[in-house]
Structures are given as structure tokens and as C-alpha cells.
Amino acid sequence: MMKLKTCFVRCGGFTLIELLVVMAILAMLAGLVGPRVMNALGESKSKTARVQLEELSAALDIYRLDTGNYPRGEPGLPALVQRVDGVGNWNGPYLKKPRLPKDPWGADYIYRYPGEHGDYDLYSLGSDGAEGGEGEAKDINGWE
Secondary structure, three states, X not given: OHHHHHHHHHHXXXXXXXXXXXXXXXXXXXXXXXXXXXXXXXXXXXXXXXXXXXXXXXXXXXXXXXXXXXXXXXXXXXXXXXXXXXXXXXXXXXXXXXOOOOOOOOOOOEEEOOOOOOOOEEEEOOOOOOOOOOHHHOXXXXXX
């Protein structure tokens, strides 16, 4: 038992001051690097949304070539992955995956036909889920 006590004294270790200095340095690094990492994450989600919008737009164009029209009313975008009654020449599914992708923030893409900005409008409301916004909360659409 005495050997343990002497080992702790002789083996050495870090003082509380040394640990506090290391923690302060780590906190400063996290404060400098953290915002940049979060900004890059937000930008990557916006880029992912743009890529998915392009993929959905291409699928909509192929759907129109096959059927003669873009999907109307209900079911809307789900017509790209499942046959709709009354639609002739459907040769889908028009997407590689059997279900529609969600936007990077977990919401459905919004599809409107006829569109106000073209034949159809296809967009995501961004991170805030509301129209408008700035930065990561900005709407991502195919007409800008």
C-alpha cells in the first residue's frame, strides 16, 4: 500500500493549471474552426439540393417526352416513381431509386404545374422551411 502512494508522488502528472491551459487552447481552436465547418456544411446542403433538383428536372422532362405532359395535380412528383391511372405511355420509374428524394433538410420538394417561372416550378424552402430567407435558409429553385 505504501508503494502505491509513493508511485503517485514520484510518477508525476499534469497540474490543474496545465490542464486548464490545454482546455483553453482547445476551446479557442473550436471557436475559430467550428463556424467555418458549419458554414461549409450549410453550403454543401445547398449544393446537394441543387443537384437533386437537376435530377428531378431531368426525370420530369423524360416523363413529358413519354406521356406528352408533365405530371398534373395529384399525384405530382410521385408520378415519376409509380404509375398513375389514366396516363398512357408511362415508361417509369424515372428515378434510379424507388422513392422520391427529400431535400437535405428532410422536407419534400415542392412541385407546381403549371408553374409561374416556367412550365413547372420545382423548389426547396431551405433550412427554415419557409418562403424566402438568406444563407442556408434561402429557397433553392431551378429557375434562378
